Structures are given as C-alpha cells and as structure tokens.
Amino acid sequence: MEVPANANGVLYALGGGSGGLTCFMENGKLVYEYNMMIIETYTVETAEKLARETYC
Numbered sequence: 001m002e003v004p005a006n007a008n009g010v011l012y013a014l015g016g017g018s019g020g021l022t023c024f025m026e027n028g029k030l031v032y033e034y035n036m037m038i039i040e041t042y043t044v045e046t047a048e049k050l051a052r053e054t055y056c
Contacts, residue, residue: 006049025050 028049
C-alpha cells in the first residue's frame with residue numbers, strides 16, 4: 001500500500017468495545033492496540049512516521 005503523509009485509518013480490527021485488537025495508522029505512524037476485556041489495554045506504535053514509499 002502507498003502511505004500518504006499523516007495517514008489515518010484502521011487497517012485491521014477484530015473484536016468489539018469490550019475486547020479485541022486493532023492495527024491502524026495515526027498521523028503517519030503504525031499503531032497496534034490490544035484491549036483485554038476492558039481490564040487492560042496495551043498499545044505500541046512506530047517511533048517515527050512510515051516513509052511514504054513504504055509498502056506492506
């Protein structure tokens with residue numbers, strides 16, 4: 001995929017409001033979030049924005 005500057009949007013999601021996971025773009029960074037039944041949420045993201053010529 002081509003990644004425009006400051007890209008935003010969901011790439012993959014599974015689950016619902018009470019639990020699940022998602023992988024999305026936020027301001028050009030790739031973010032992964034895991035929601036464990038609303039008890040705990042784990043989030044990781046790339047340190048820098050993805051290069052515009054990056055393809056997945």
